[in-house]
Amino acid sequence: MSLTFTHPPHPSERLQRSSPLTLAIHGTEETAKDPHAFPTFDDQSFMIPQSPVLYLPPLLSSLPERLQLPPLTSSDSPPLVTETRLPDIDPASLSLHKALHHFRPIVSNYAATPYKEAFNWSNLRLPKDEEREWYCVVFRSKRTPGSDGGSLYDADKKAHDEAIRNGGLILYWYGIPNQETGMNLATCIWQSRRHAIAANSRPHHIQAMKLAAQSYEIYHLERYILRKVAGEGGVTIQPYQSGEVGW
Template sequence: MASSSTFFFHPSEALVDGSSNSSYQTYVLNLNHEAPSEETPSSPKAPRDPHHLPTFDTQSIIQPTEPILYLPPLLSSLPPQHASVATPRTAYPPLATVTRLPDIDPVSLSLHKALHSFKPYDANYASKPYAEAFNWSELVLEEDEERDWYCVVFRSKRRPGSENAPLYEADRLAHEEAVQNGGLILYWYGIPNPETGMNLATCIWQSRKHAIAANSRPHHIAAMKLAAASFSTYELERYRLRKVRGESHVAIEPYIGGDVGW
């Protein structure tokens, strides 16, 4: 079965080892990040330095005290016709891509809105089963909606001394390519566990066909070639995210074959 993960590199790792990558820094700065709606500062604040690595602990990873560029999920921006659709206002909203999806179906649009509240349960999420790592039970959709989505999980540990700049440039290009190609709803890139070095990245796709199609794109192929030499550990897992009519919540199930989504 073909690999269905488009992204192999984790943006926070560019900062963990103290390296600098101008291409990736530009990419981060070009992401849209809205301030909390209730925040009305009395005096202008200096722009947050995107090169500064925030301090994370068990509490701050799930309830940060300030917007953190390296923590939130990265949602693919909606197609132009959905630009005015209201989305949930959270204290620390997710990042959004500049590149927009070409299309999205109505139930995936509902999931996209729900994912504005997506977060890990605690700092040890990278070592937990996927169904227990994130707040799936808190994502609420309309009861009359029904659909499933394809999830790819990538657990990894960077190899000491691996070069950063080509990796992050390949990741940036592969990510933009995937959004343009369609189907990618969310890319969570997380941060490595400070003790084990393990990380968990995940993608949520409108369908498995979208994920497989991304595998054949040139930037994804280039990224895969660089990944093999850059990680001492990397494991792929695949899941089905399911919403059943008559229920308001979603559930994670292991992927055991067949098509997912459309």
Template sequence: MADVAIYTVISAPVSKDPVALLSEVASPVDLKPTLPESPSKQEVAHAPRDPHVLPSFSRRSQSPILYLPPLLSSLPAGVVAPNYPISSPAFSSPSAPRPLATDSRLPSIDNASLSLHRALHHFRPVTEEYATIPYTEAFNWDEFVLPEDDEREWYCVAFRSKRKDGSDGGPLYEADKKAHEEAVQNGGLILYWYGTPHPTTGLNLATCIWQSRAHAAAANSRPHHIRAMRLAAASYERYELERYRLRKVKGERHVRVELYDGGDVGW
């Protein structure tokens, strides 16, 4: 991922290493860069920072900062997400990510998915090794607190990848951007998250959470998604898809992440 300027949120981050999840996944949209102010000497040399942690700034900040928060699909017009106690672990940390939102809006969303959408505002990886460890251990699943009476399942797709050296990400990024908005407009996509290539292995991880497996499958046949799939085939040295079931059981407050074992998921 190339260095970028400090970002002011417009819609989503621009990446020179875009991730197309090939099947059942979409892509990022754009941010508008804001020029930084003059640097302090202390900021010239610093340890690499986690791009998934909310950065802090001072009036002297100048060093380029990459920030990759979760990208949530914008809610249908007139729909307001429920309030959540700020004492929830996912909300209480001052470094908790602040999500970006899509230009397009979902056509509809059910109440349980609305609660999940709210919880996913602070979706983040818990280790820098997220691209190599099990999906169930890579994110802060245990911090999400949902209404006790909710009962539902959602469909998750994870994409592990390694880009080919020298591959041109520009056309793929543009195709991904269009495929993502296409997926939101047609419904079902709740969240898209992507990481950065590991500095040693080059491995990366991206993931999407859908209201149902049917929504994810329907996205495969849409024109922008098909174009992104074709471009991605020439851009990656390796790519692997994994599928999971995200479950919320009535009477419990937290979610479970289980390997997808077939059948329908969600509705």
């Protein structure tokens, strides 16, 4: 199960520049980015990434499709709406959404680091009375040198928007390929495993997966449970074994 919108360039294709990852790890990026802004999908954003991307789907979107607005009268102006719909979200997931605004890697070589050691999980704090589990998917990848990702960029953009419309996506983060190995890491956090599986079955995601098979030399998936227990303020990461996660 995966979302596929991350395309690490081969090290030989990267421009020489100071490492933005060091700035990102220490929370001192040169330019503050809106984590709710839809990521840019083009050859520049993926072939020559300037910094890791943290994307938290905005919760202030159009109403869910199941909630119909009253019919407009002739004197009414049509309301301005976003392209994506507001998903259902529970209080604990909303607390996690807020905490994840501070989500960041704590090591530079996160693509080769165990998931629970690569990010600042210990700094994420939620209300102690809340209890919840969320479903995480990790993508470790290396792009095939010289592969043409043009059609994949477009497919990824559509798959990303499709996933947001599907609902349940709390976070999407992708990093910068390691300059020596070319390996990269991306991750998604979902309200539930069912949300992730539903997004996987959408047509744009299926098309993106087919194209990804032609563009990657290495592509590994890992699955985890992000757990918050009542009485504790922090969260833990555990490997996913089986069964449903979240709701």
